[in-house]
Amino acid sequence: MKYTGLDLLNNHFLNKGTAFTKEERKDYKIEGLLPPFVQTLDQQVEQAYENYSSKDTFLAKRMYLMDLFNENVTLYYKLFSEHVNEFMPVVYDPTIADTIENYSHFFLDPQNAAYLSIDDQDDIKATLKNVSAGRNIKLIVVTDGEGILGIGDWGVQGVDISVGKLMVYTAAAGVDPKSVLPVVLDAGTNRKELLADDLYMGNHHERVTGEKYYNFVDKFVETAESLFPDMYLHFEDFGRSNAANILNKYKNQILTFNDDIQGTGIITLAGILGALNISKEKLTDQVYLSFGAGTAGAGITKRIFDAMVEEGLSEDEARKHFYLVDKQGLLFDDTEDLTPEQKPFTRQRSEFSNANELTNLEATIKAVHPTILVGTSTQPGTFTEPIIKEMAAHTARPIIFPLSNPTKLAEAKAEDLLKWTDGKALIATGIPVEPVEYNGVTYHIGQANNALVYPGLGLGSLAVNAKVLSDGMINKAAHSLGGIVDPTQPGAAVLPPVSKLDEFSMTVAVGVAQQAIDEKLTDTKDAKQAVADSKWEPKY
Numbered sequence: 001m002k003y004t005g006l007d008l009l010n011n012h013f014l015n016k017g018t019a020f021t022k023e024e025r026k027d028y029k030i031e032g033l034l035p036p037f038v039q040t041l042d043q044q045v046e047q048a049y050e051n052y053s054s055k056d057t058f059l060a061k062r063m064y065l066m067d068l069f070n071e072n073v074t075l076y077y078k079l080f081s082e083h084v085n086e087f088m089p090v091v092y093d094p095t096i097a098d099t100i101e102n103y104s105h106f107f108l109d110p111q112n113a114a115y116l117s118i119d120d121q122d123d124i125k126a127t128l129k130n131v132s133a134g135r136n137i138k139l140i141v142v143t144d145g146e147g148i149l150g151i152g153d154w155g156v157q158g159v160d161i162s163v164g165k166l167m168v169y170t171a172a173a174g175v176d177p178k179s180v181l182p183v184v185l186d187a188g189t190n191r192k193e194l195l196a197d198d199l200y201m202g203n204h205h206e207r208v209t210g211e212k213y214y215n216f217v218d219k220f221v222e223t224a225e226s227l228f229p230d231m232y233l234h235f236e237d238f239g240r241s242n243a244a245n246i247l248n249k250y251k252n253q254i255l256t257f258n259d260d261i262q263g264t265g266i267i268t269l270a271g272i273l274g275a276l277n278i279s280k281e282k283l284t285d286q287v288y289l290s291f292g293a294g295t296a297g298a299g300i301t302k303r304i305f306d307a308m309v310e311e312g313l314s315e316d317e318a319r320k321h322f323y324l325v326d327k328q329g330l331l332f333d334d335t336e337d338l339t340p341e342q343k344p345f346t347r348q349r350s351e352f353s354n355a356n357e358l359t360n361l362e363a364t365i366k367a368v369h370p371t372i373l374v375g376t377s378t379q380p381g382t383f384t385e386p387i388i389k390e391m392a393a394h395t396a397r398p399i400i401f402p403l404s405n406p407t408k409l410a411e412a413k414a415e416d417l418l419k420w421t422d423g424k425a426l427i428a429t430g431i432p433v434e435p436v437e438y439n440g441v442t443y444h445i446g447q448a449n450n451a452l453v454y455p456g457l458g459l460g461s462l463a464v465n466a467k468v469l470s471d472g473m474i475n476k477a478a479h480s481l482g483g484i485v486d487p488t489q490p491g492a493a494v495l496p497p498v499s500k501l502d503e504f505s506m507t508v509a510v511g512v513a514q515q516a517i518d519e520k521l522t523d524t525k526d527a528k529q530a531v532a533d534s535k536w537e538p539k540y
């Protein structure tokens with residue numbers, strides 16, 4: 001179908017704005033519908049960046065960028081690709097948390113998302129057909145909004161996380177924006193302030209749970225699979241009681257991925273390997289403490305555990321290296337309300353003389369002397385000075401990753417961790433932070449955010465149309481980020497910088513594609529070629 005006139009200018013995938021040439025303007029019946037001067041894409045980028053830079057806050061910058069996206073997708077991604085480092089915190093976390101919290105009040109445009117309601121399940125097929133409008137959808141990011149970052153249940157407003165995650169797929173790995181679809185499953189919300197807000201745009205009822213909820217998820221997955229059989233299905237920010245259940249249900253059947261469990265596991269393992277490359281210690285010598293053992297905490301723990309087993313420990317030996325601390329304190333086998341993902345990593349009270357006192361992080365740190373401390377607790381400031389000093393007293397290079405997002409929920413600031421450990425801590429944070437000067441050394445802080453790996457993982461899997469996402473492919477992704485940072489430099493980061501995101505996304509993609517080929521999960525033969533062929537670039 002040939003778009004002409006206003007239909008063309010209003011189609012953000014096809015619109016080139018002032019870059020339409022004189023001939024195109026005639027041909028497409030848009031002569032006189034644009035200012036006369038024909039611009040190049042580079043000139044448009046320059047003009048848009050000037051506009052962007054004139055906005056004072058991250059929020060205002062983000063709103064400008066979303067308007068630009070709604071006008072001209074090519075220009076938006078060209079601009080994004082030239083300023084990845086600068087745009088990530090604006091387009092994505094942490095600014096995205098503000099737009100999610102205020103979604104119903106800020107709302108301007110549905111941004112091509114699919115809004116599926118538990119109350120109108122007969123519409124699922126029509127919605128997915130209408131929104132895709134003949135496009136071959138290859139990548140869906142779906143959320144139900146129950147566990148957005150660490151800020152909890154935001155109902156339908158969580159749709160922005162699907163939109164934002166997809167933008168990072170394109171900016172970082174060149175996934176074709178025409179082939180993606182953000183989806184929100186609206187099963188209600190338990191946030192009282194939303195239910196009481198007349199302007200709230202989602203279903204005004206509490207979350208539907210149990211069988212009806214799971215049937216809704218099933219119906220969505222089945223319908224999406226039947227309409228888009230080559231799709232990679234990315235689940236994001238589901239609640240703790242559902243995320244792992246959903247992943248376990250589908251992971252051996254379709255090409256699917258849970259970012260909070262698997263993506264976070266990969267990037268944290270990569271960060272730990274990076275830290276050990278600096279300290280020259282062995283993974284199998286580490287004592288691991290997860291503070292907050294929910295979706296991400298348990299997912300990461302399992303990934304690090306698997307890595308220890310791969311390095312030669314038996315499962316029983318490996319398990320002895322792990323401690324989980326959640327709301328109840330250190331998790332024991334007789335602790336109440338354990339999740340299925342926590343159970344394999346619980347301890348026995350008989351291991352400690354003071355087991356009944358291990359009800360908080362500080363007491364547990366004193367009792368177990370971890371060498372790695374990872375925070376996914378959503379509890380800000382909980383890595384306190386006494387806790388960190390106690391940890392640092394028993395290990396030469398403490399590995400400390402406060403990963404809770406957004407910024408306001410981080411367990412600690414990198415700057416403080418360096419101060420309290422006299423520069424010895426090997427740190428990664430969930431959100432980007434500026435380098436820290438301490439005692440004459442500039443410390444670069446790695447960002448252990450799943451955004452550093454999920455784009456490459458997705459592109460690699462899609463490029464070869466893998467049958468499923470295997471553990472081997474996940475493992476390959478975790479091992480693909482080494483070798484970029486020089487570990488001998490003082491203050492070296494444990495992970496490669498976001499400014500190289502597009503570069504190392506390709507390394508991840510090719511590694512993952514090759515692994516799928518090796519595991520016979522695809523008929524494709526040439527990983528490099530397949531990845532290169534799938535990569536979209538923003539140009540007219």
Ligand SMILES: NC(=O)c1ccc[n+]([C@@H]2O[C@H](COP(=O)([O-])OP(=O)(O)OC[C@H]3O[C@@H](n4cnc5c(N)ncnc54)[C@H](O)[C@@H]3O)[C@@H](O)[C@H]2O)c1
Nearest residue numbers: 149150240292293294295296326327377404405430449450
């Ligand atoms: N950096 C990343 O890439 C990344 C990825 C995923 C999640 N996260 C962050 O991790 C955090 C958790 O996300 P999630 O999806 O696992 O959420 P979740 O709700 O599944 O898990 C949070 C866990 O923290 C526990 N918790 C709450 N209060 C606590 C306390 N006082 N002491 C100890 N534990 C406590 C909860 O009981 C729960 O088990 C969020 O802030 C999220 O942004 C970061």
Ligand SMILES: O=C(O)C[C@H](O)C(=O)O
Nearest residue numbers: 093149150260405449450
């Ligand atoms: O969205 C992010 O920044 C990472 C992660 O998926 C999270 O839930 O915090």
Ligand SMILES: [Mn+2]
Nearest residue numbers: 149236237260
């Ligand atoms: Mn998430």
